[in-house]
Amino acid sequence: MAVTDPSPLQPGELHLTRRTTVAYAFGSVGTGVFATVPGLVLAYYLTNTLGVAAGLAALVVTLPKAWDVLVLPVVGRFSDRAAGVVGSRLPYLRIAGVVLPLTFVLMFAVLPALGPIPAALWVFLGFILASTAFALFQVPYIALSAELTDSPDERSTLMAWRVAFLTVAILLGGALAPILRDALGGAYLGHFVMAVAMAGLMAAGIWLCITGLARARTRVSEAAEGSLRDQIRGVRGDAPFVALLLAFVIQALGFAAMLGAAQYYATYIVGRPTAITILFVCLVAPAIVVMPLWTWVAHHIGKVGGFLIATLVFLVGALVLLVGGRELSYPAIAGAIALCGVAYGGCQMFPLAMLPDAVSAARERTGEARAGVFTGVWTAGETLGFALGPGLVLVVLAAAGFVSSRADEQVTQPDSAITGVLMAFSAVPAVLVALSIPFVIRYGRAAAAAAAAASGPAGVPAAGPSGPAPSGEPS
Secondary structure: OOOOOOOOOOOOOOOOOOHHHHHHHHHHHHHHHHHHHHHHHHHHHHHHOOOOOOOHHHHHHHHHHHHHHHHHHHHHHHHHHHHHHHHOOOHHHHHHHHHHHHHHHHHHHHOOOOOOOHHHHHHHHHHHHHHHHHHHHHHHHHHOOOOOOOOHHHHHHHHHHHHHHHHHHHHHHHHHHHHHHOOOOOOOHHHHHHHHHHHOOOOOOHHHHHHHOOOOOOOOOOOOOOOOHHHHOOOOOOOOHHHHHHHHHHHHHHHHHHHHHHHHHHHHHHHHHHHHHHHHHHHHHHHHHHHHHHHHHHHHHOOHHHHHHHHHHOOOHHHHHHHHHHHHHHHHHHHHHHHHHHHHHHHHHHHHHHHHHHHHHHHHHOOOHHHHHHHHHHHHHHHHHHHHHHHHHHHHHHOOOOOOEEEEOOOOOHHHHHHHHHHHHHHHHHHHHHHHHHHHHHHHHHHHHHHHHOOOOOOEEOOEEEOOOOOOOOO
């Protein structure tokens, strides 16, 4: 198990090792694949293989994540209590490392003999189980980012590594999943083999993370007193955290909508269903290349400023896709999507680096451990955003008159449906990401105000139960 820091370490004395940093980053392989592959292929699997109507498919991909919104804070509370008693959050990760890959395969193991409604129920139940298992990993995993180091700069570095591994996982999952699926005909067998391969990739990342963190030192405080409702109320009253959460969730909804519409865009706008792999690589690969740049921005300009820059860059790319419509050339489409990919890396790294800052600042103010509850609420919001994205795409397609089909059927889509695909891939993400900007600004102001309130009359940080309070916007 992870080694809790039982000695009276002073604030600032807990630092990362390279082993801990890399081990932690491996956990994002599991989270990245699970967050990406269902969002990329599940809606299309339901409507174009299982013959499920778009409206019903929207419920199938959305309701399991709504369930997660209820489960995630509960997992966070239990994770806090377990960490305070046994000094480790790893038991939850181990359970997820076994259950998550199995339930992921179950989602894509629908029997060909089933009709659309029984098939939809099968996928729904599999998704519910897989989402619950994912919660057991994701919540304690994110909570660890606030407990592995006291340094805000090291948290930026930790998140840069995490997002780099996350991006590689998204790239591998998003690029390989359609290839494996299509290599075996793209129907029932293709989806099943794809799911087995992706489950193996998830399991590898999760267990490399668990093994590497087995001897990592962590600063685990005693769990906060009170009921779960009391803890959630305290989290909701943390102004910097709430503003950051809203910005991140709104952007997650936009990114998930673009991801969920990607296969439809490749099929009906580009005119090449297999182009999904190339488009996905254009969206994700740039995030890996520019991660050192975003890390430099975090250290020299600040996390809030970097978050705003990344957001604006994404808007430019999405608007190019929207304005260009169906007339954009293939290279122009790839270039605009690559620009969105550059921004995506920053839009992931900056809020994830600011989250442990907000959690740590709250711990310094109160002296109580709510990291699990904070990250449970955070992950619930993130999960809901990524779940509603594909559902929103399906709602747009249903409103536009999209015609669903089974794997052995061919249909001609009305012109309104093609326009709906374009709107879902470009306009919807652009509007949502633009709506997040006021909350990014609000976070910067709230964090600065919280830091000022925690300081003495002469600007000297007031001593709290764990030492001086950190600044709201570390470089």
